Amino acid sequence: MADIIKLLPDHVANQIAAGEVVQRPASVVKELLENAIDAKSTSIKLIVKDGGKVLIQVVDDGIGMSVTDARLSFERHATSKIQKAEDLFKLDTKGFRGEALASIAAIAHVDMQSRQENEEVGTHLKIEGSKVLSQEVAAVPKGTSIAVKNLFYNIPARRNFLKSNQVEFRHITDEFHRVALAHPDISFHFYNNGNELFNLPKTNHRQRIVNIFGVKTNQKLVPVTEETQVLKISGFILKPEFAKKSRGEQFFFVNNRFIKSPYLNHAILAAYEGLIRPSTYPGYFLNLEVDPASIDINIHPTKTEVKFDDEHTLYAILRSTVKHSLGQFNVMPALDFEKDQNLDTPYAFKNKGAAIPRVAVDSSFNPFQESTQKKELAPRHSSFIKPNTQSWESLYVGLESEKGNSNDFSSLQFESDAITGSLFESKTEEETATPTFQLKRKYIVTTIKSGMLVVDQSKAHQRVLYERYLKNITIKKAVSQQLLFPLELSFSKKDIVLLREMAESMTTLGFVFGKIGEEQVEITGVPHLVKDSEVQNILDELIADCQQGTATDGFSQNDLLAKTMAKTLSVKTGEYLDRASQQALVNDLFACKDPLVSPFNKPVYVTISENEIDNKFN
Numbered sequence: 001m002a003d004i005i006k007l008l009p010d011h012v013a014n015q016i017a018a019g020e021v022v023q024r025p026a027s028v029v030k031e032l033l034e035n036a037i038d039a040k041s042t043s044i045k046l047i048v049k050d051g052g053k054v055l056i057q058v059v060d061d062g063i064g065m066s067v068t069d070a071r072l073s074f075e076r077h078a079t080s081k082i083q084k085a086e087d088l089f090k091l092d093t094k095g096f097r098g099e100a101l102a103s104i105a106a107i108a109h110v111d112m113q114s115r116q117e118n119e120e121v122g123t124h125l126k127i128e129g130s131k132v133l134s135q136e137v138a139a140v141p142k143g144t145s146i147a148v149k150n151l152f153y154n155i156p157a158r159r160n161f162l163k164s165n166q167v168e169f170r171h172i173t174d175e176f177h178r179v180a181l182a183h184p185d186i187s188f189h190f191y192n193n194g195n196e197l198f199n200l201p202k203t204n205h206r207q208r209i210v211n212i213f214g215v216k217t218n219q220k221l222v223p224v225t226e227e228t229q230v231l232k233i234s235g236f237i238l239k240p241e242f243a244k245k246s247r248g249e250q251f252f253f254v255n256n257r258f259i260k261s262p263y264l265n266h267a268i269l270a271a272y273e274g275l276i277r278p279s280t281y282p283g284y285f286l287n288l289e290v291d292p293a294s295i296d297i298n299i300h301p302t303k304t305e306v307k308f309d310d311e312h313t314l315y316a317i318l319r320s321t322v323k324h325s326l327g328q329f330n331v332m333p334a335l336d337f338e339k340d341q342n343l344d345t346p347y348a349f350k351n352k353g354a355a356i357p358r359v360a361v362d363s364s365f366n367p368f369q370e371s372t373q374k375k376e377l378a379p380r381h382s383s384f385i386k387p388n389t390q391s392w393e394s395l396y397v398g399l400e401s402e403k404g405n406s407n408d409f410s411s412l413q414f415e416s417d418a419i420t421g422s423l424f425e426s427k428t429e430e431e432t433a434t435p436t437f438q439l440k441r442k443y444i445v446t447t448i449k450s451g452m453l454v455v456d457q458s459k460a461h462q463r464v465l466y467e468r469y470l471k472n473i474t475i476k477k478a479v480s481q482q483l484l485f486p487l488e489l490s491f492s493k494k495d496i497v498l499l500r501e502m503a504e505s506m507t508t509l510g511f512v513f514g515k516i517g518e519e520q521v522e523i524t525g526v527p528h529l530v531k532d533s534e535v536q537n538i539l540d541e542l543i544a545d546c547q548q549g550t551a552t553d554g555f556s557q558n559d560l561l562a563k564t565m566a567k568t569l570s571v572k573t574g575e576y577l578d579r580a581s582q583q584a585l586v587n588d589l590f591a592c593k594d595p596l597v598s599p600f601n602k603p604v605y606v607t608i609s610e611n612e613i614d615n616k617f618n
């Protein structure tokens with residue numbers, strides 16, 4: 001039989017390699033920025049159009065390339081950074097695999113200009129799908145400019161797989177942050193669709209963080225330094241009270257390379273233990289310096305995973321260093337095991353001054369007038385619709401047992417009423433309604449025809465609020481309350497971009513935006529029943545959800561918004577609900593379209609049938 005094994009042609013091999021190196025526009029940004037840094041640039045420009053799908057261009061003032069090198073740089077395994085295998089163990093460059101440019105050129109239209117400092121003229125090279133279209137002599141500035149256009153133009157499947165421009169832009173911004181944070185000594189400019197988004201001058205690490213994440217960040221930073229034989233740590237952590245709902249601000253750099261390390265991340269979490277609320281994440285910007293021979297960066301084509309020789313030691317050093325910094329800068333509260341946790345000031349009130357108590361007089365109060373009105377619910381619970389009828393109970397008719405069962409809870413209640421009931425003449429609505437009680441400040445328990453109903457209070461309220469908000473958004477008829485004093489909230493530039501995207505949907509919910517600045521948002525109105533103090537939290541949650549989520553089109557964006565609002569504003573586990581609120585909540589729940597599951601697809605209630613209870617006694 002004839003031989004059937006063939007070597008793949010280069011352009012095919014390059015396309016395959018591209019699949020590993022280039023997952024999305026942000027991967028191209030990463031590779032080009034890293035090349036510019038390896039070329040010893042002092043100033044780097046990043047220009048992006050339409051989430052990088054149309055254009056990604058990086059312009060640097062580095063060492064440039066000779067005519068031959070410019071041509072060679074697009075060959076696979078063509079690199080100036082290592083020559084032999086041993087070099088892998090003393091890497092001081094970002095790149096070394098020599099595949100990035102070859103991969104990118106296989107799947108895009110590439111336009112490169114480059115000139116070395118001591119040359120009079122440079123070179124201009126055009127490549128499409130690994131094919132060189134032209135290479136000419138050109139008068140160009142010192143350094144290199146590489147423009148990558150129409151990414152994945154020849155692989156429609158990959159192109160279609162890309163997310164919306166906004167989502168791709170977000171990934172690009174993340175990459176940009178990582179590179180810019182690791183190199184404060186280089187100045188960076190970032191233009192998105194013709195607008196300058198970042199102008200980062202050459203500076204120190206602290207100032208670079210502040211320039212990226214906003215002026216307010218400065219007061220949140222706690223310095224971290226440590227030098228041991230195996231490891232040098234420098235950088236900053238964020239004070240515990242600024243822990244966020246999203247992991248957005250967690251950065252590890254090993255020898256100036258951004259890396260992801262769940263293991264080392266855990267070391268930091270361990271240091272913060274007890275200082276931050278559950279499900280929040282501490283922020284950190286840490287540079288680790290280790291002997292290049294003690295790590296292996298070669299394990300992943302995108303080079304964001306690193307293998308350390310002695311991970312356990314690093315873990316221990318990192319944890320104790322961070323702990324030490326937290327203690328040293330007095331951000332660690334004094335340990336007192338005797339103290340009753342319930343007496344602690346809740347986080348939200350920690351930094352607020354005490355309010356002067358005021359005496360309020362109800363001028364309409366008339367002690368002789370009999371009140372038949374129900375007492376007002378606490379503000380938070382007034383977001384329940386008033387109890388209407390016991391509509392929800394009818395949902396269970398026919399589920400199992402028949403009506404008029406003599407074992408019905410109502411007959412039991414009748415007995416006790418006989419003893420105490422006569423003391424009070426008229427019964428209020430509350431008393432005649434189906435009995436409910438709150439179990440462990442977590443569940444609302446009540447009876448239904450077939451037995452018992454146990455409702456998770458938090459999830460039920462999420463469902464109620466979610467449907468209400470979604471309706472408000474779709475009919476665009478939310479009630480807004482004007483704020484007496486507009487709120488000025490600070491965000492990072494990246495978060496502002498997100499908020500701008502969400503602003504329209506948020507307006508339909510009742511938020512009213514004033515000026516949206518570079519790092520500041522003014523809120524002049526909030527949805528009915530939302531308190532001023534909750535606004536920052538809602539926006540933070542929203543940004544966090546948005547970063548993780550895939551909310552891209554208007555539809556899913558609205559859905560995300562409704563979910564976030566519901567999650568943030570719902571009654572939580574641990575909150576006390578009075579009888580009226582319990583009943584209102586159950587009523588509202590069963591007036592929902594989909595009372596069975598929470599907006600996050602968790603069951604909202606369970607029923608326990610009489611039979612099941614009976615069986616326990618057998």
Ligand code: ADP
Nearest residue numbers: 035039073079080095096097098099100101144
């Ligand atoms: P690697 O970075 O792994 O060496 P690349 O494919 O990214 O591989 O780049 C190939 C080579 O092209 C580099 O080794 C470098 O010599 C050259 N090169 C790429 N970008 C630049 C740039 N911006 N300035 C100067 N030389 C560059």
Ligand code: MG
Nearest residue numbers: 031035095100
């Ligand atoms: Mg490279």
